Amino acid sequence: MDHDAILKALAHPVRREILNWLREPEKHFTSQEHPLEMGVCAGQFERCGLSQSTVSAHLATLSSADLVTTRRLGQWVFYKRNDETIAAFRASLSDI
Amino acid sequence: MDHDAILKALAHPVRREILNWLREPEKHFTSQEHPLEMGVCAGQFERCGLSQSTVSAHLATLSSADLVTTRRLGQWVFYKRNDETIAAFRASLSDI
């Protein structure tokens, strides 16, 4: 668990919003044609209003902090919240 | 039902073999990572030993004769036997 990377990743409102959306995909991504069990498709997050390249960078930040898991299927990448890492991080916060 | 196109499509052993394989996908395409309910992925048919471009042409012939149905998902195309057309064709054979 890269504590530093996690804190940096959480230091941006859009990335926090993405993590929040991923708590209840079925509430926020009803328009997705792929089954939500596979995760949420990267393109779905462009609803935050930023460009594709920027969204891709935000997702990469979340992923390298291991706050999300990814699964590639062909041209698509699907994202899920990584509650394991998040729980471990939350636990480690008690040290602060 | 394009009688002529169907006869031309059936006039090649590889295309007939493809149609036969599609009668029981679960017997012949166990290696496919996609669910077989979506159909059989085009690339699977390269097992006939021909090149990708040739296989693609054979599949296009079958498809334009409506002997198979296709479903595209991203970069993949999935094929199913079109038993409806085949039945109609079989019925029309009684005219010969």
Place this chain on the structure above:
DNA sequence: CATGGGAGCGATATAAATATCGGCTGTTGG
């Protein structure tokens, strides 16, 4: 014997989503 069509191949094009790059801006620490 010519020729047109079907079959085959390698090479290249296409398509679609995502990733990366280069440049610009705004902010912050020294």
Place this chain on the structure above:
DNA sequence: CCAACAGCCGATATTTATATCGCTCCCATG
């Protein structure tokens, strides 16, 4: 004030399966 850096964008690269192109070969029909 300057340097570093995060964020942003448009443009371009990447990836992977499939489609198309240009060419050759072979056979059958005229």
